[in-house]
Amino acid sequence: MKSRIVKHQGPWVIAVVLLAGLVDAKCADSGNGGMSGSRPNVVFFLGDDQSRFDHSAYGNPTVPTPTTDALSKESLVFDKAFTGQAICAPSRSMLYTGLYPLRNGCFINHTKIRAGVKTLPVYLEELGYNVILAGKSHVGPAAQFSWSKSFPPVENEGASRPGIPLDEIDGFLADPGTKPFCLLITSEFPHPPYMKSTPYTADDVTLAPFISKSERSLKNAAFFYANIVEKEKELAAVLKLLEEHEQKDKSIVFYADDHGLFRGKFTAYDSGLNVAFMVRWPEKVKAGRSDALVSFADFVPTMIELAGGNPPQELDGKSLLPILENGGGKIHDYVYGVTVNQGILDRHVFPQRSVHDGRYHYIHNFNSLERIKRDESEGKEIHPFLKMGAEKHKDLPEEMLFDTQSDPHEMNNLAGDPKLTEIKQRLKSELFRWMREQNDYLTESGSVPFLQVGKRFALDQYDAELNPIPKGLVGCLKGKTINPHDATAPKADR
Known part of the structure; x- marks a missing residue:
């Protein structure tokens, strides 16, 4: 004063x-035109396994997304919103902690966040909010995700997956109590398996250019469209309930998908990491589009500031309120991506890290065949699992650089272009700086370790269908794996 x-x-x-x-x-x-501390009700609808490119609001001319298309016309639509890892549990854990996967500890699917990491329900309940999860969870441990209420998915007759609990959502919105609320509605669609039938044919679908137009790909897309329709119906039902219970004008609505699917899931491409993200708040957030570089890590600090708190400095994210208020602006110079590939059904060793400045996207492949051959030429002994992982991605070099402005589908690797050497080096330096800050277990020239995962997904666990490894490799990693949480713990805790 x-x-x-x-x-x-x-x-x-x-x-x-x-x-x-x-x-x-x-x-x-x-500040922020009164948004900070305004304490609105919040509804966040999260789709599952849908690429940004599979939305009419983002340019797909044939995909059946009428609900998100209509919502986009009332929302601020973000063109450059990113999750930090294109896989379910890590993406959701990042959204609910404000920390990238390596820092919150969940960077392998079906695993838990690090002990002591604070989560969205804890932050908001301290600020007087009720925080409700309605639908799919896929985060843990339960003790650290202390939802005020939790409504699990429900049987969905005739559908390929369970549905969101609409009756419970209806009942809650009819009588939400005296506290403001944050209602997270997490659909299981359009995640496979697909519906048994689809009204769409190969002539009805639009494929991204990196997907071959084979009969199988076209058929998969046609069935994927049917799953998308289920998610669109769920979202439409939720938006209708908000109107029926007079919550539309009093609530800020977020829509996003956790990550992409085709050449997206388990990868570091934009088709996996660059997600649909839109925000509607009548009379508060002006409808339009923003090219601001934003991250899933930004949701927690945004919510804390809306609720009247001060976001902790140690979070990886920043509040989106300046952008929501002004319709634009800049809060990040870079966003980052992580890929592991151990601990999944199609388990193998091919870790990736990436950095994006909004235009140029640099990806480093730590177990490329290029690197394997270089190490072999230097006389290094290479473990069979490293060779097998590299062979699965034999066409991917150690470094990739894409100009997503001229090449949005990342078809043309520019890492070897001498005109872009300075840009590549800037991004590469920034990536390895960030990795050190995140306590990454990988370094540029260090070895690629084997991680401890559940027995079901272990590299040396034989599975005739999913992991038909040579008998000589069964059980060969006993005593040779590292604990993921220990390997990425802050140095003071090791």
Whole structure:
């Protein structure tokens, strides 16, 4: 508060001046046009396994997404929103912690966050909110995700997956109580398996250019469209309930997908990491589009600030309120991506890390065949599992660089272009700086370790269909794997 000097005035004038100063200070503190501390109700609808390119709002001319298309016309639509890992549990854990996967500890699917990591329900309940999860969870441990209420998915007759619990959502919105709420509605669609039938044919679908137009690909896309329709129906039902219970104008609505699917899931491409993301808040957030570089890590600090708290400095994300208020602006210079590939059904060793500046996207492949051959030429002994992982991606070099402005589907690797050497080196330096900050277990020239995962997904666990490894490799990693949480713990904790 600025000091003011008032001469020859009575006590009542001084009191008025001081009061005016306090009002000025309070207005200055609120900031962001009153959004900070405004404590609205919040609804976040999360789709499962849908690429940004599989939305009409993002340019696909044939995909059946009428609900998200209509929502986009009322929302601020983000063109450059990113998750940090294109796989379910890590993406959701990042959304709910404000930390990238390596820091929160969940960078392998079907695993838990690190002990002591604070989560969205904890932050918001401390600020007087109820935080409800309605639908798919896929995060843990339960003790650290202390939802005020949790409504599990329900049987969905005739559908390929369970549905969102609409009756419970309806009941809650009819009587939400006196506290503001954050309602997370997490669909299981359009994640496979696909519906038994589809009204769509090969002539109805649009494929990204990196997908071959084979009969199988076209058929898969036609069935994928049927799954998308199920998610669109769920979202439409939720938006209708908000209107019926007079919540539309009082609630800020977020829509996003956890990550992409085709040449997206388990990869570091934009088709996996660059997600659909839109925000609707009538009379508060102006509808339009933003090219601001934003991250799933930004949701937690955004919610904390909306609720009237101060986001911790140690979070990886930043509040989106300046962008929501102004329709644009910049909060990040870079966003980052992680890929592991151990601990999944199609288990193998091919870790990736990436950095994106909004235009150029640099990806480093740590177990490329190129690197394997270089190590062999230097006389290094290469473990069979490393060779097998490299062979699965034999066409991917150690470094990839894409200009996503001219090449949005990342078809043309520019890493070897001498004209872009300076850009590549800048991004590469930034990536390895970030990896050190995140306590990554990988380094540029160090070995690629084997990670401890559940027995079902272990590299040396024989599976006739999913992991038909030579008998000589069964059980060969006993005592040779590292604990993921220990390997990425802050150095002071090791």
